Amino acid sequence: MAEAERAAAAGAAMVVETEACLEAVAMAVGKAAVAMGAAGKEAVALGVETGVAGRAAEGRAAEGRAAEAWAAEERAAAVLEGATEVAGRAVAAVAGRAVAGRAEVWAEATEEERAVAERAVAQEEAMEAVAMAEARVAVEMEVGATVGAEMEGGMAMVVMAAGTEEATAAVMVAVVMAVAAWVEEDVAVAATEAVVMAVEGKAVGRAAEKAGARAAVTAAVGRVVAVTAAAMVVAGRAVAMAAAGRAAGRVASMDVAAAGRAAAGRAAAGRAAGRAAGRAAAAGRAAAGRAAAQGGGRVSATRPASRWLRRRDS
Structure with a gap:
């Protein structure tokens, strides 16, 4: 009986750690997507400035040829x-x-x-x-x-x-x-x-x-x-x-x-990565639920295993 309790506690702790890791990964992916979107906007602005400078240079060259x-x-x-x-x-x-x-x-x-x-x-x-x-x-x-x-x-x-x-x-x-x-x-x-x-x-x-x-x-x-x-x-x-x-x-x-299309593509890739991380987190939580069910009880995805054990003992 004690071994089963220790196994259940260890499984619950692993579930909690897995969820924390998945949340950290999802936040990192989201931040990366935001940074990529900002980089895309900067690239678009730089392209516009380059086009304006090119047209100004063409105008100066035309004035020289006319002279x-x-x-x-x-x-x-x-x-x-x-x-x-x-x-x-x-x-x-x-x-x-x-x-x-x-x-x-x-x-x-x-x-x-x-x-x-x-x-x-x-x-x-x-x-x-x-x-x-x-x-x-x-x-x-x-x-x-x-x-x-x-x-x-x-x-x-x-x-x-x-x-x-x-x-x-x-x-x-x-x-x-x-x-x-x-x-x-x-x-x-x-x-x-x-x-x-x-x-x-x-x-x-x-x-x-x-x-x-x-x-x-x-x-x-x-x-x-x-x-x-x-x-x-x-x-x-x-x-x-x-x-x-x-x-x-x-x-x-x-x-x-x-440049705008490339930035939009990078932003879409970031959003897809975020969705994939969310799906991975959901899969982890489902796996934790299944592990808890096999261990003889239900463990909440957000409630620590120690609290569940204390409630069961009482």
Whole structure:
């Protein structure tokens, strides 16, 4: 009988110790789950801060690239102005030589030659008035068509080159070549007029005026083309930088979402561990109950065995 009592007491003490151990394990698991949830929240906050910093860095880089593009366009405008000045000086030199040659021819001509030349000039002036009106309309149409073609070509180059320095250089070369072609055409026209109207003194002034007007039109068209090309380059780079910023934002948001999902997974694992510990505690209490039943009595899962023994003895 005494041995049975001692065995029952020992079994009850083991049950109490087992329950205490299981409760300690469950509390430790719960604390670990809470700590893991806090770590997940910190990871999410860190991901958000990283995304914000990345977008700020992208903005600063975009500002730097825009400043570089503006500097390149200013250099292109300076080169274009220099080419226009050189062309104007060339046209003026050709016109000056033509004036000097015509003055010599007029001084050496006889009275009959001068009379014939004056009648020819009168007839030519009548025809030239009509020709000048037609030429004015043709020049206006040509300027409009040239500006439209240059704008379309510049936009195509900008779209194909996507905001690189090669695109800016290509636009500069195209503009300078177009201006050079216009200047060569003006010089050739001025030389032809100088040969045809060598006997007429008044026509020299008109030819010089027309050459100067064409040079001015050429310079204006060149400036319009340069400004248009620069604006298109800047617009293309702005579009490309906006697309890069949106892609960086999407990547940062995906990283933040992945970090949040990982933290949620860790929290779920902690909760599962807590539930498993609870089930283990329940199993321990059930085992203790079964052991007590086999020992000849019932032992409460929360009441010490000594109190049960004292009650039984009384």
